[in-house]
Amino acid sequence: MASSEQVAEKPWLGARMARKEDLRLVTGKGQYIGDIVLPRMAHAVFVRSDYAHARIRSIDTAAALAVPGVIAVITGQDLVDDVRTMPQPVLLPNLPAKYPTFSALAIDKVKFHGTPVALVIARHKYIAEDASELVEVDYEELPVVTDPEAALEAGAPVINEDHDDNEIFAMTFTGGETEQEQIANAKAVDEVFANADVTIKKRFRVHRTGLTPMEPRGVLCDWSEADGLTAWITTQRPHIDRLALIDLLDIPADKVRVIAPRDQGGGFGVKAPFFRENVVIAHVARKLRRPVRWVESRHESLMNVGQERDQINDLEIAASNDGTLLAFRNHGVADNGTGETGVYWGFVMPFLGAVELPNTYTWQKADVHLRVAVTNKACITPSRAFGHFPTRFAIERAIDMVAHKLGMEPAEVRRKNLITELPYTSVTGEFYDSGDLIKLWDNLMAQVDLKEFRTEQAAAREEGRYIGIGYATGVELSGMASEVLVPMENQPGYGAATVRIDPRGAVLVFGGDAPQGQGHETSVSQVVANAFGTNPKDTVTVEGDTGTTPFGSGTIGARGASYFMSAVHNACVEIKQKICRILAHDFGVEGSYEDFEFANSEVVYLADPSLRKTFRQAVERIIMHPINMPVGEVGGLEATVYFEAPEQMVCFNADLCIVEVDINSGEFDILKWVSSEDVGNVINPLIVDGQMQGAIVQGLSNTIFEEFIYDEQGQQLTADFENYKIANAADTPNIDITYASTPCPHTPLGTRGIGEGRPASVPGALTNAICDALIPFGIEITELPLRPDTLWEKLQAARGDR
Amino acid sequence: MSRTNEVSITVNGERYDETIPNRMLLVDFIREHIGLTGTHVGCTYEGACGACTVHLDGAAVKSCLMLAVQADGHDVTTVEGLANDDGLSPLQQAFNDQHGLQCGYCTAGILMNMTDFLREHPDPSEDEIRRALIGNLCRCTGYVHIVRAVKAAAAVGTK
Numbered sequence: 001m002a003s004s005e006q007v008a009e010k011p012w013l014g015a016r017m018a019r020k021e022d023l024r025l026v027t028g029k030g031q032y033i034g035d036i037v038l039p040r041m042a043h044a045v046f047v048r049s050d051y052a053h054a055r056i057r058s059i060d061t062a063a064a065l066a067v068p069g070v071i072a073v074i075t076g077q078d079l080v081d082d083v084r085t086m087p088q089p090v091l092l093p094n095l096p097a098k099y100p101t102f103s104a105l106a107i108d109k110v111k112f113h114g115t116p117v118a119l120v121i122a123r124h125k126y127i128a129e130d131a132s133e134l135v136e137v138d139y140e141e142l143p144v145v146t147d148p149e150a151a152l153e154a155g156a157p158v159i160n161e162d163h164d165d166n167e168i169f170a171m172t173f174t175g176g177e178t179e180q181e182q183i184a185n186a187k188a189v190d191e192v193f194a195n196a197d198v199t200i201k202k203r204f205r206v207h208r209t210g211l212t213p214m215e216p217r218g219v220l221c222d223w224s225e226a227d228g229l230t231a232w233i234t235t236q237r238p239h240i241d242r243l244a245l246i247d248l249l250d251i252p253a254d255k256v257r258v259i260a261p262r263d264q265g266g267g268f269g270v271k272a273p274f275f276r277e278n279v280v281i282a283h284v285a286r287k288l289r290r291p292v293r294w295v296e297s298r299h300e301s302l303m304n305v306g307q308e309r310d311q312i313n314d315l316e317i318a319a320s321n322d323g324t325l326l327a328f329r330n331h332g333v334a335d336n337g338t339g340e341t342g343v344y345w346g347f348v349m350p351f352l353g354a355v356e357l358p359n360t361y362t363w364q365k366a367d368v369h370l371r372v373a374v375t376n377k378a379c380i381t382p383s384r385a386f387g388h389f390p391t392r393f394a395i396e397r398a399i400d401m402v403a404h405k406l407g408m409e410p411a412e413v414r415r416k417n418l419i420t421e422l423p424y425t426s427v428t429g430e431f432y433d434s435g436d437l438i439k440l441w442d443n444l445m446a447q448v449d450l451k452e453f454r455t456e457q458a459a460a461r462e463e464g465r466y467i468g469i470g471y472a473t474g475v476e477l478s479g480m481a482s483e484v485l486v487p488m489e490n491q492p493g494y495g496a497a498t499v500r501i502d503p504r505g506a507v508l509v510f511g512g513d514a515p516q517g518q519g520h521e522t523s524v525s526q527v528v529a530n531a532f533g534t535n536p537k538d539t540v541t542v543e544g545d546t547g548t549t550p551f552g553s554g555t556i557g558a559r560g561a562s563y564f565m566s567a568v569h570n571a572c573v574e575i576k577q578k579i580c581r582i583l584a585h586d587f588g589v590e591g592s593y594e595d596f597e598f599a600n601s602e603v604v605y606l607a608d609p610s611l612r613k614t615f616r617q618a619v620e621r622i623i624m625h626p627i628n629m630p631v632g633e634v635g636g637l638e639a640t641v642y643f644e645a646p647e648q649m650v651c652f653n654a655d656l657c658i659v660e661v662d663i664n665s666g667e668f669d670i671l672k673w674v675s676s677e678d679v680g681n682v683i684n685p686l687i688v689d690g691q692m693q694g695a696i697v698q699g700l701s702n703t704i705f706e707e708f709i710y711d712e713q714g715q716q717l718t719a720d721f722e723n724y725k726i727a728n729a730a731d732t733p734n735i736d737i738t739y740a741s742t743p744c745p746h747t748p749l750g751t752r753g754i755g756e757g758r759p760a761s762v763p764g765a766l767t768n769a770i771c772d773a774l775i776p777f778g779i780e781i782t783e784l785p786l787r788p789d790t791l792w793e794k795l796q797a798a799r800g801d802r
Numbered sequence: 803m804s805r806t807n808e809v810s811i812t813v814n815g816e817r818y819d820e821t822i823p824n825r826m827l828l829v830d831f832i833r834e835h836i837g838l839t840g841t842h843v844g845c846t847y848e849g850a851c852g853a854c855t856v857h858l859d860g861a862a863v864k865s866c867l868m869l870a871v872q873a874d875g876h877d878v879t880t881v882e883g884l885a886n887d888d889g890l891s892p893l894q895q896a897f898n899d900q901h902g903l904q905c906g907y908c909t910a911g912i913l914m915n916m917t918d919f920l921r922e923h924p925d926p927s928e929d930e931i932r933r934a935l936i937g938n939l940c941r942c943t944g945y946v947h948i949v950r951a952v953k954a955a956a957a958v959g960t961k
Binding site: 018019021022023024025026027029030031032034035037126211213214216217263264265266268285297298299317508516517518519566651686687689690691693694695696697718722728729730732734 | 805817823824826836838839840841842844845846848850851853880881882885890894897898899901903904905906907908909910911913928932933935936938939940941942943944945946947948949955
């Protein structure tokens with residue numbers, strides 16, 4: 001037996017197993033970046049600009065340096081000889097854009113309120129903070145641009161001065177590669193619109209909001225002549241950060257190790273980019289020859305990261321009288337902020353947002369244009385629902401507007417236009433591998449009696465109560481195959497895992513990704529137990545350390561259950577095959593993998609069950625006693641497997657919510673929220689429920705509460721939790737997650753990665769429900785955030801009109 | 803460095819007689835001075851996120867809103883003090899059973915707040931639980947499983 005107690009076999013795949021991670025986390029024994037302390041560790045505090053756009057005339061560090069306990073103060077000038085500027089090739093997507101060149105600490109000018117201009121290093125963090133107040137920077141203010149449309153106008157002040165204008169990225173697509181093809185496509189779309197029974201045209205705006213992990217960022221770097229740089233970074237992609245540090249600091253590859261701490265307090269995309277702060281801390285650790293740690297404050301975090309969405313989409317839809325959706329045309333303008341963030345540069349998010357416009361619906365034609373503008377704001381960072389929170393809001397809202405115009409049930413219009421035959425390539429070129437959208441939708445609608453709801457709604461209106469129902473659907477990438485990730489982010493999409501068997505029968509799994517709460521240790525242990533017929537508690541999972549794990553592009557984009565888990569499974573299979581070959585030899589029988597069963601911590605020869613060994617006996621024999629081996633076999637049990645899916649994979653969801661609006665105050669209550677999920681085979685439904693509930697509440701919080709506000713001078717006004725309001729427990733409803741899954745044919749366990757894009761259908765479902773409740777007032781919401789005060793204003797206006 | 807003072811603070815039953823700067827926050831005393839890192843900081847010491855919640859003489863307080871010298875002569879309990887030789891507290895166990903945490907960063911504060919809350923409200927309604935959680939922000943879970951865990955712990959009965 002691998003474990004001391006006898007354990008009955010369980011179908012571990014699909015089990016609602018409580019998490020292995022929790023024991024340390026509920027007892028305060030987690031190890032986050034702020035908990036790691038090294039001898040002689042110094043504390044670093046960044047000095048950040050008070051201006052959104054200004055030239056740096058001079059920086060005076062003398063007063064700060066004079067504070068007892070201060071070790072060093074560095075500025076951008078100190079980096080010139082030792083640190084390369086960004087971008088470096090490893091941090092560039094394969095997309096044509098006007099990438100800004102910049103120093104990790106600004107040298108000539110600052111481009112947003114919060115730009116790092118200096119770093120104070122002291123023996124105690126209080127002293128570093130005191131001294132940081134004494135760094136004097138003399139600025140010459142420049143004209144500030146905070147509006148993306150103004151930034152794109154001719155004559156606007158240019159922010160990234162290595163380029164001629166503020167358009168960092170633009171594209172026109174769905175109509176082929178050449179200009180002629182695009183003109184022909186645009187003309188074809190015009191014709192569809194000209195002949196359509198009904199069209200709608202609206203400007204949809206989504207404000208600047210995103211995700212804010214409860215743990216902000218942090219970096220701890222140590223340097224030794226022997227081993228070089230060891231960097232602990234809050235990061236979703238340690239292997240990419242390592243390559244970036246090698247290139248930026250010109251350190252030999254054998255001298256850089258990056259470790260994502262075992263515990264990270266949330267990520268949601270915010271810890272996926274390569275940040276300028278990483279290289280500054282690494283540089284000073286090398287320069288000072290001592291450990292240096294920077295732990296980001298919440299104030300810094302809200303000024304610098306977690307800002308996303310922020311798009312204007314001028315969307316037009318053409319449809320037939322029977323509710324068939326025909327074509328759409330979209331002109332998007334996205335606010336990029338400065339663009340000074342490695343890997344994504346801001347614009348990669350709106351790029352994908354535009355690609356995902358078609359959602360789960362069939363369209364004959366589309367004409368899509370996107371322009372992304374540099375502004376004097378923090379560069380947008382990936383946030384769960386990467387780029388498509390605004391575009392999905394637009395498309396889902398627009399479909400209800402079509403339904404309202406036609407006098408049809410929005411549910412009927414949706415079902416009628418769902419993609420029914422998969423695989424399917426969307427009108428914007430996105431590949432949907434498999435799934436069953438009709439089953440998904442019908443499962444959603446089975447959660448409510450729509451006819452009864454309409455009766456109830458009519459009766460409620462008679463009493464002056466306004467209730468409404470709303471829906472939205474969603475498609476999200478279940479990780480990205482290399483075919484997609486290489487062009488988009490210049491990184492491989494495969495999943496990688498090393499599985500190592502311990503002589504006592506424990507299983508060690510090493511992965512190159514870096515989770516931040518997704519429960520990988522639990523899911524991996526279930527996959528391993530399923531493969532070896534052992535108990536999940538006998539598996540240990542290590543991720544995030546580039547010194548011990550195979551290369552992975554990170555815990556990003558719902559890769560886990562598509563790629564990493566598939567690699568773990570396939571590595572287990574490889575090891576099982578070896579065990580079977582050697583056991584067949586030992587038992588003196590002909591036989592291979594198919595002839596043995598792994599169950600109840602035993603390996604059994606099926607043709608003669610008297611031939612059996614415990615899993616521990618079998619592995620101990622191969623690892624510890626590698627004599628009398630079959631010809632060509634050597635001892636040891638370990639496999640590293642890279643898994644690449646043959647097809648790009650996606651998963652689907654649909655949401656339904658019921659609200660009640662108080663027409664006198666504009667306040668609204670969410671009475672019901674239920675989802676339907678097509679996520680392939682589920683490894684652990686408890687974890688998937690939690691992922692979905694969390695994502696939906698993130699979507700609600702973004703839609704209703706959160707908003708990053710800059711004034712006209714580019715001053716960030718919302719850099720604390722008093723002003724950047726996040727939904728709390730009393731603000732949010734209970735959520736029912738239901739499943740209508742179809743197994744994924746492209747992974748060994750039928751699983752798909754889930755959860756990354758999940759917030760995107762929330763604003764559509766919620767606003768559709770509110771507009772449904774307010775149909776008597778003809779209110780159509782096209783802008784977020786959606787707050788009681790704006791609703792009250794719309795109600796006042798509508799009631800005045802009546 | 804600013805002025806210092808001698809304090810005697812008992813944390814999880816262990817007495818610390820220390821000389822500390824007057825301006826040291828209680829959360830920094832707990833995390834950095836004595837090295838109990840289960841208590842977390844999630845906001846700019848503004849009392850908004852609740853991750854630093856501990857017990858002061860049995861009552862839940864936000865340790866970022868207090869100076870350590872204010873705890874002189876008092877008993878502090880942190881998340882490390884919740885479990886005993888018999889194992890996890892019913893609330894800790896319920897958080898595991900109900901998947902009441904994902905990244906775990908906010909969890910210590912929620913456990914400390916809810917342990918105090920359940921002592922005062924042994925049979926709370928869902929609304930009461932949700933309102934009692936207003937001072938604790940969680941970004942991962944959407945609160946659904948947290949509320950379920952608190953209910954489950956109430957059903958078992960708290961210590």
